[in-house]
Amino acid sequence: MNFNIPENIPQKAKNELIKLLKGNQNFVSSTPTAKNMSVETLRKYAFHQEPYAVVLSCSDSRVVPEIIFDCGIGELFVVRVAGITAGPNVIESIEYAVLKLKLSLLILLGHDDCGVMKYAKEHYPEETENFKSIMSSVYPVLDKNEDITCHNFFAKEHTKWVENVLLEKSKIIKNAVDTNELYIAKCHFNHSTGLVNII
Numbered sequence: 440m441n442f443n444i445p446e447n448i449p450q451k452a453k454n455e456l457i458k459l460l461k462g463n464q465n466f467v468s469s470t471p472t473a474k475n476m477s478v479e480t481l482r483k484y485a486f487h488q489e490p491y492a493v494v495l496s497c498s499d500s501r502v503v504p505e506i507i508f509d510c511g512i513g514e515l516f517v518v519r520v521a522g523i524t525a526g527p528n529v530i531e532s533i534e535y536a537v538l539k540l541k542l543s544l545l546i547l548l549g550h551d552d553c554g555v556m557k558y559a560k561e562h563y564p565e566e567t568e569n570f571k572s573i574m575s576s577v578y579p580v581l582d583k584n585e586d587i588t589c590h591n592f593f594a595k596e597h598t599k600w601v602e603n604v605l606l607e608k609s610k611i612i613k614n615a616v617d618t619n620e621l622y623i624a625k626c627h628f629n630h631s632t633g634l635v636n637i638i
Contacts, residue, residue, distance in 0.1 A: 494516070537620075547626065549628070551591050551628065564581070
């Protein structure tokens with residue numbers, strides 16, 4: 440299978456990314472193989488965890504990393520927030536995964552038909568009464584290119600922006616990337632096909 444994985448990715452992160460993309464192929468073909476979805480598995484990890492990747496994904500009910508990547512209990516450290524917006528708590532959650540769990544792969548998972556992107560396009564550049572923190576995390580992408588019309592393209596551009604925010608605001612994440620201990624894979628989930636593609 441050709442997943443268009445960049446050549447400069449460290450081997451450990453590459454192996455983990457390939458594992459997840461193969462799992463996504465299982466999801467797409469309706470042939471899931473994950474077996475560790477029982478209380479027996481939960482008992483195994485009752486006092487420790489050994490995930491092999493951290494995923495920052497949207498809270499959208501259609502975007503469930505464990506299902507999309509054909510994973511079970513204990514495989515992914517998932518941080519979910521509307522629009523994969525990178526506020527302080529989100530950044531610190533990822534830092535925990537990198538610093539304490541020693542994870543070498545971070546997936547930034549944007550998706551089609553994102554309500555946050557639609558809301559932002561409808562209200563930009565006004566300061567909204569609601570969702571101020573979320574909009575402050577999304578508007579900078581429109582500041583760079585307010586002519587964006589496609590919500591799915593907007594979501595992909597925002598995923599790229601989130602990577603920049605993480606590297607700018609987190610010394611832990613930046614240091615791990617600079618020393619090849621962490622690889623950030625910017626990905627997008629297509630609702631029509633079920634595929635996760637690397638941006």
